[in-house]
Amino acid sequence: MKEQILSNAKLILADEVVNGSLVIRDGKIADIDTHDSQLSQADDLNGDYLMPGMVELHTDNQEKYFTPRPKVDYPGHLAMATHDAQLIAAGITTSFDSVALGDIIGDSTRVEKLDAMIKAIVASEQNGLNRASHFLHLRCEVSFPGLMEFFERYIGEDLVKLVSVMDHAPGQRQFPPENIPKYREYYQGKYNMSDSEMDDFIAIQQANSAKYADRFRRTICEVCNDRGIATASHDDATLTHAQESAQLGMQVAEFTTTLVAARASHELGLKVLMGAPNVVRGGSHSGNIAAAELARDGVLDILSSDYYPSALLQAAFMVAGQDNGYTLADAIALVTRNPAQASNLFDRGELKTGLRADLVQVHPHEVMPMIQRTWREGRRVF
Missing domain, CATH: 3.20.20.140 (Metal-dependent hydrolases)
Incomplete structure (x- = not known):
């Protein structure tokens, strides 16, 4: 599985929410950065939340x-x-x-x-x-x-x-x-x-x-x-x-x-x-x-x-x-x-390096939080 980069996201970590990017490699979370990625292949989440599945x-x-x-x-x-x-x-x-x-x-x-x-x-x-x-x-x-x-x-x-x-x-x-x-x-x-x-x-x-x-x-x-x-x-x-x-x-x-x-x-x-x-x-x-x-x-x-x-x-x-x-x-x-x-x-259950890349992108709509995408072990399933 090729490397994936999810950037410009509000990452919901275990104890805090930070702006930054997350790297997926071989179905697992390979890296978490508190800065947006500058790489052209990065997937822009437009400021949405990224949380564990x-x-x-x-x-x-x-x-x-x-x-x-x-x-x-x-x-x-x-x-x-x-x-x-x-x-x-x-x-x-x-x-x-x-x-x-x-x-x-x-x-x-x-x-x-x-x-x-x-x-x-x-x-x-x-x-x-x-x-x-x-x-x-x-x-x-x-x-x-x-x-x-x-x-x-x-x-x-x-x-x-x-x-x-x-x-x-x-x-x-x-x-x-x-x-x-x-x-x-x-x-x-x-x-x-x-x-x-x-x-x-x-x-x-x-x-x-x-x-x-x-x-x-x-x-x-x-x-x-x-x-x-x-x-x-x-x-x-x-x-x-x-x-x-x-x-x-x-x-x-x-x-x-x-x-x-x-x-x-x-x-x-x-x-x-x-x-x-x-x-x-x-x-x-x-x-x-x-x-x-x-x-x-x-x-x-x-x-x-x-x-x-x-x-x-x-x-x-x-x-x-x-x-x-x-x-x-x-x-x-x-x-x-x-x-x-x-x-x-x-x-699983946490945005942490080495854990499964089970992830959910959530848009904070004014009416209710709206799920945009879901990944299981780095593969998009919704």
């Missing part, structure tokens, strides 16, 4: 393309191509595609399509069809009786680089005892259950959580720790939850629901991950803590697009513009360096 730790964006409508199955390679194209257009060059191992309903679409989805993700990556780098994030529903069968089937996949544990049973994490009426309202409407059917459903979910959750959570963390795979908690709400997650060796605290849990997780060394849509929309759609509040408290470490890829860049720039201690460099680290390091990917 974003690293997405938790997205189920692909699900909508595998099943675009109820009872409609779409070919896996086309579903992945559409998902991948949307990520690249959003500036995401590394994606952890999250797949749910188990669900609150045993025969749900997520469970039914799980094997086909994982096969498509793996095949598209192995066959070089993707423009972004894709890994697997196994989301383990620890109150699901058949979880360990799924976990043992997929944990050996080379692309598995992140595993999270979650418990959506009523009375747990996202649905503490005081929120069970909201749980009832949501799932009764979703699955069209009568009052008595909903009573039985709640009883079964609570029994399954009591029987399986603690044992499954501990076993999964032990296996992942032995394999060097990063682990994440999900919807931690209390100090006890955060302490348990730290004790089990987790690296990430996904979608903490309270300031208490976020503070404790951050202080215990877990990277607190929140949803970019939470920032863009101005709060949590489920009534939990707002990501902006965590930023004001200095305990927001990672942003995830979750279900809306283009929210990631927008949210980072919004955090930088809000009343908190985050500079633009700090805010961009929420979607680049921090998620990369939390998932043990130390070859």
Whole structure:
């Protein structure tokens, strides 16, 4: 690959933003200069920002393309191509595609399509069809009786680089005892259950959580720790939850629901991950803590697009513009360096010599930051 020079750019480095140029050689960042290049072959970025390609730790964006409508199955390679194209257009060059191992309903679409989805993700990556780098994030529903069968089937996949544990049973994490009426309202409407059917459903979910959750959570963390795979908690709400997650060796605290849990997780060394849509929309759609509040408290470490890829860049720039201690460099680290390091990917996520030339050119339009170009390992992919 020939040498490339990107000049007249605002370079978003780890700790500051500087004007200058960047040299790409053999797919890696070869040099960074705080002066514009005078060489005729330099590519003029017209003063736009140049930042690392974003690293997405938790997205189920692909699900909508595998099943675009109820009872409609779409070919896996086309579903992945559409998902991948949307990520690249959003500036995401590394994606952890999250797949749910188990669900609150045993025969749900997520469970039914799980094997086909994982096969498509793996095949598209192995066959070089993707423009972004894709890994697997196994989301383990620890109150699901058949979880360990799924976990043992997929944990050996080379692309598995992140595993999270979650418990959506009523009375747990996202649905503490005081929120069970909201749980009832949501799932009764979703699955069209009568009052008595909903009573039985709640009883079964609570029994399954009591029987399986603690044992499954501990076993999964032990296996992942032995394999060097990063682990994440999900919807931690209390100090006890955060302490348990730290004790089990987790690296990430996904979608903490309270300031208490976020503070404790951050202080215990877990990277607190929140949803970019939470920032863009101005709060949590489920009534939990707002990501902006965590930023004001200095305990927001990672942003995830979750279900809306283009929210990631927008949210980072919004955090930088809000009343908190985050500079633009700090805010961009929420979607680049921090998620990369939390998932043990130390070859990307920062504008630094020797790292992968995964790059995004961003024009600071007055309405919103606009992505102009995206590179993966020095090759332009958007």
